[in-house]
Amino acid sequence: MSLKTAQVPWNKEVALERIRGCLDRDGPLLPILHALQEEFGYIDEAAEPLIAEALNITRAEVHGVVTFYHDFRHAPAGRHVLKLCRAEACQAAGGDPLAARAEARLGVQMGTTAPDGSVTLEPVYCLGLCAVAPSAMLDGRVVGRLDQERLDALLTEAQR
């Protein structure tokens, strides 16, 4: 959910600090995972036992939650994250060929990161911008009324 793009490398002490920062909340696991992803850009496997111990639950339970939600990454993302809405309203407004164009121009499949680490292309199922479809989100910035020209500008920006 974070709009932050520059993340720090995995660091156990920082992770523990972020975990402890959420412990006063009821049902703190999702806030913890969001905090870690905001910090590092993904959930490092090494975080799972730390969380399990802090919450007094099993590591399997933590892993189950991390893997359940689409948002939580298991590896760092690219320098930019481009999310293209692939849901019905954007399909109706011409989103399919735009998605194909993005994959072709970036040379990546939906849901993967470019080999040079520039950009992660992700599908998203609705940004709630359905009346200005097709829509996208680049590093937290929303863009609507996408057409080839607007998409190409986004792709160029994402490849930087």
Add this chain to the structure above:
Amino acid sequence: MTLLITIPLDAAALAVGSDDVAAAFKAAAGRRKVTLDVIRTGSRGLYWLEPLVEVETPAGRVAYGPVTPADAEDLLTALLADGAHTLRLGPTEEIPWLKRQTRLTFARCGIVDPRSLEDYRAHGGGKGLEKALSLGPDAIVEEVAQSGLRGRGGAGFPTGIKWRTVAQTQSEQKYIVCNADEGDSGTFADRMIMEGDPFVLIEGMAIAGIATAATKGYVYIRSEYPHAVAAMEAAIVAARRGGLLGERVGGSSFAFDLEVRVGAGAYVCGEETSLLDSLEGKRGQVRAKPPLPAHKGLFGRPTVINNVLSFASVPIILDKGAAFYRDFGMGRSRGTMPIQLAGNIKHGGLFETAFGITLGELVDDIGGGTRTGRPVRAVQVGGPLGAYFPRALFDTPFDYEAFTARDGLIGHGGIVVFDDTVDMAKQARFAMEFCAIESCGKCTPCRVGSTRGMEVIDHIVRNENRAANIELLEDLCHTLKFGSLCALGGFTPYPVMSALTYFPEDFGAPSRLQAAE
């Protein structure tokens, strides 16, 4: 002279450049040494006109749109003179698309500064809470029940009955949970309220707390809505400072506080029991009912869980009375529904109106048909789990029961329009694919049936064992519909079967294949 203009900071307005327009106006005013106040509001919901700029005049606000940054200089000149400009739309309230609406839930959205509790109060906000405090818990529940308000998330369960059940269940701790996991494609009304009039949601939830003796509330917002998250968090801080939340809500002896929680990209968490599990820090898996959340909800405590629009409708119901609200609508669908027009549509946006308007009026008359100018072939009503309706069903009135009678649903009120280039077999397959991607995995029909459904549709389209595979798909849909734990598996058959029923020619029907040869 100070010029006061409003420019939305609603996410969909931002997505088409409203920030750049605001910056261009400020720069233009700076160059000319004009004192310009730019108020950032929510959106009026006339999205084809965004970025919509309004200027305050003695006769009310006058609208201009869609405005680009390049228009700012020119438009500023016009505003300083007589206001005439090619983008001038006239007094905002007189724009026919807006004038035709009955805005009860959205009365303030697009008008007020969502960051200002003072502005909220200046536009009638807070009166529902005042009335609620004078009535007391039992009478609040009675008023909500009498209004006929039904859950706006999609299920349409009577809100008053839910509240009464929680009020009558004894517990030391009860919760109010707002389902702001608006995942249905084609819907954005919750987002608009949170970004454009967040205090109305806070007020509605506080009233629910008073009615049921719940002291803590959560707003569970999807992570795809970062702007709504920020707006709600800011509004909660302002509401605490202004006495709308806290130890003494509205100066009373009732305590109520709120916390925002952010989802993590799971569509199924829009289902209320998965949402509760997610809030508790678990995988967002569906719970079997009973027990109902009203008896054993969040952390096993009695919990009111309602959609954003349900809570946001409560303040006006309390303020104006149950009868005022109930007098709008038809049959058992009372009040107004914020309908969202989306997809390939000329005039897309938020259209709040009394139940009873027909689908055809909404799509053709209000929506103006497709943006591509091609004929409307199908509309999907109610999100990814809603049926695809052909033009032949455009006489269906917007009403819970009328849609159910035609094997459809109004859901959260989203209408996605498709033109004649749509491939309905592809849409049917997507419905199964989406169900497979988003299934929580708890029940077999949904977890396995969705993947099998994709395969069977592929066979049909390739014309393999056509009759047998159609029968198999029907049988599979029957199993999903009646064997799934929640609406994800249970309703996926609606888009699939409606596509197959009304658009069989897209599923490689022999006549079409032969014609192509």
